[in-house]
Amino acid sequence: MKATRHDDEEARRLVEAGHWAGTLIDEHLAAAAGEAPDAVAVVDRGRTWTYGELDDAVDRFAAALRRRGVARGDVVSWLLPNWAEAIITHLATIRLGAVSNPIIPIYRHRETAFILRQAGSRVVVIPQLFRGFDYPAMIDEIRPDAPALAHVVVVGDDLRGDHVRFEDLLEEDRAVPTDEERSAGDIALLLYTSGTTSAPKGVLHSHHTLEHENRSIIDFFSLSAADVVFMPSPVGHIIGVLYGMQLPFMLRTSVVLLDVWEPGTALELIERHGCSFVVAATPFLHGLVHHPSLADRDVRALRTFACGGADVPPTLIRAATSALGCTVSRGYGSTEYPTATACNETDPLDRRAGTDGRAIGQARTRIAPDGELQVRGPELFLGYLDASLNVEAFTDDGWFRTGDLAHIDDQGYVEITGRQKDIIIRGGENISAKEIEDELAEHPDVADVAVVSSPDPVLVERVCAVVVPRAGADITLTTVVDWLTARRLARQKLPESLLLTDELPRNASGKVQKFLLRDLAREHAPQGVTR
Template sequence: MKATRVDAEQARRHVAAGFWAGRLVDGYLAAAATRTPEAVAVVDRGRHWTYQELDDTVDRFASALQGRGVGPGDVVSWLLPNRVEAVVVHLATIRLGAVSNPIIPIYRHRETAFILRQAATKVAVVPHVFRNFDYPAMLDEIRDEVPTLETVVVVGGPGDGGDGGRSSFDDLLAEGHADPISTPRASGDIALLLYTSGTTSAPKGALHSHDTLDHENRSIIDFFGLSAADVVFMPSPVGHIIGVLYGLQLPFMLGGTVVLLDVWEPGRALELIEEHRCTFTVAATPFLHGLVHHPSLPERDVSSLRVFACGGADVPPELVRAATTALGCTVSRGYGSTEFPTATVCNTRDAVEKRARTDGRPIGPAEVRLAPDGELQVRGPELFLGYLDASLNDSAFTDDGWLRTGDLARIDGDGYVEITGRQKDIIIRGGENISAKEIEDHLFEHPDVADVAVVSSPDPVLGERVCAVVVALPGHHVTLPGLVEWLTVRRTARQKLPERLILLDELPRNPSGKIQKFRLRDLAREHTTLGVTR
């Protein structure tokens, strides 16, 4: 496995400037285990893992994988919840010189088979049961589609004695040893293969090296002034770029503690923040919304929380304002992706309105620019090295090496970026372009609305009309005339007013929290009558 979009001259500049510092992702854990072996590294379901325990376990798992024939460049895929085993598998794989391939645990047969097959996975690690789903059974059913798969490792369940290529996590650990692994590696080697949890089409496998991952985390540490005294709270799925970076890597770079939450429940999240005095988290909009609106919030002491960086999905300005007051911390929108984890964000030096109304300013040496059509393009030391399917690269990159994000944006006079929508998220009504995000931001502030998305609805005359898809607050009633009046009072242009309303119990979201608008567009195509659909 190799990168396909490496610009040798730009790589040289990153090294010369110190952005790529030649460090290995797993090396921070080993260094912290030597420096402070008894410090708490991970809190998971009430158990505390010290740095020495964690580092020894990583070595044992890495040596066991090596004994099973896994070597540099081989892919180890894993579908695991936010638990310590995910930390072990991720860092052990990287320590061996192999490629870690996290997969969101809510993926099922079709998506999982596609990823394992394209990645040529050699070992897959899954839970025995999580949220009442039998993962080993799923792998049994798709195994014929993945000819490279040699070993399935089951966490929390039995193996099969080796007859069917299935081992338990504990049995595999017993095969290993705690002596350091000696494998020739370089910081430019591929360490992570992560598939985008996109809102359209099949997932795309993005390749990151030690260098790109290390720079991203160091830039976040510098930007937010993080140290070993910080306690990271991680509810975001560790199969997503946010969870990988800030749950499985950044805490060990700090020499601090990470508190993992495997099943999202905002009341439990508030308990953990209070109990462990958590200071820093990065998570998507639904997590922030859940904390702010949970009835137990006034009873909880969350004063330790300094930063809630919110990204991965659209963040309504009013939610940032409300959360800043309710949580008493710096709440910031940020912009990034699997391919370029953090391009822009705000910190305590930025005014609340900048944090609410924009997606922040470029962080460190990250560069942003607008194409003539308003598309945001990004470039910098954390930019991924290309897709595993190299045929996707030409359309993803410009000729001069910038990533085409597919997002429309504007940049204000102070350099702050505001995402205004997706290129495909523009509604063209009678030949006039309408931003779905602009309408969404207004409707989110409606007192009866819990969640909202705006999509196009096909029309034989105008081409498209505006369709609002709304989740009402419990006990509240939402009507189309009420939404129209709300927008009219805010002097919204007539052509932007919704002409259709679809009421749902919840909006479909992908694992990173982004609304799956393609599903809502499908729904709007199925119900083309103007008015209200329930």
């Protein structure tokens, strides 16, 4: 697997400037295990993993993967919740020189099959059961669509077919067969994101880009070994990958994982373990601030809550700053450029609440003539797995086109004002409107359809379907949801409100005027269902 966006001259410049330090991601864990093997590295579901235990498990899993034919550059995919097994899989894959491919566990047949097929995944690691869903059954159903998939590893006791137990692999010899020398320029992460197209896009990151991102975060928020990281964000997202599975080991500190979001449990964990640093999307912050048990919890250790991944209401930042008694700020980033702008404790509250922050570290921002925000810096991804997507993603001079409209004030603070990309951000999750529209357009009772966002005080946006029924047809929200569920769309993509209309508003060229539909959805936002 190779990315071609960076030429040799640019890479050399980044190395010579010290922005790319040449450190391999998994080296931090190994070094910490050698220095303090009994220190706590991970807290997960009531169990603690020491650095020595975690590093040993990573070695053992890496060796097991190698014995099963995983070589440098191969892709190991995994759909795992916020469990220690996810960290082990991620770092073991990287330690082999292979490519870690997290897939968020809310994805179902359609999305998972596409990713496994395009990535050419050799191995997939899954839970036996999580939140009532049978992952082994799903993989068996879609396996014919992923011809490169040779091994299915299950966390649990599922032994159907040729599946193997994760726990059994950890019992094998930990010696990792030697391989050719690895490089910090190697692709380490393949992470899929969705945007304006119905198919997910595979984002490629190297050790260099991921390391620089975390070093910039450590410097910007003045993090140290005294900090304890709390990670409720899915480790299948860029936030979870970076700050849940890599940054804690750079700091030689602990990370506390939460696999199923429940704000009361989150507050209890923050209190019990003295968590001080959190990066998470709007619903997580909202849940903490408005939970009735907050008044009874001692969360004085909490120092920084960086909120991003979706629009963040200024009122929430102000309320959270008061309720949690810590620095709460907005930030802006993406899978392609994890953190371009943010605020820290030196920024006044009005900036932390009213803007998306200022460029951090070596990040650079600019506004194109059409108002689009463009970014560039050492942590910018190397390109998409489908290289044809790079043509539109980058300018001729190497800047990434974010697709977001923004304003930068005279002090350098960025404020996102809108989106060029036709996506809905539900609880920090990007959802392609086109994908849902394409599926609903095939319904026999649908004459025309558009999907837009509907505002929500907690998730920021929900999915609203605007449908023109065929003559005489009776379409309900249940009709729409059942149709999409049968076509195996992920649960978070299912519309939560439905508007019926005689025709969709279009401009002279025939393009649907979605701003009018968003206004309509805003007027009818209270209707719908909650998921």
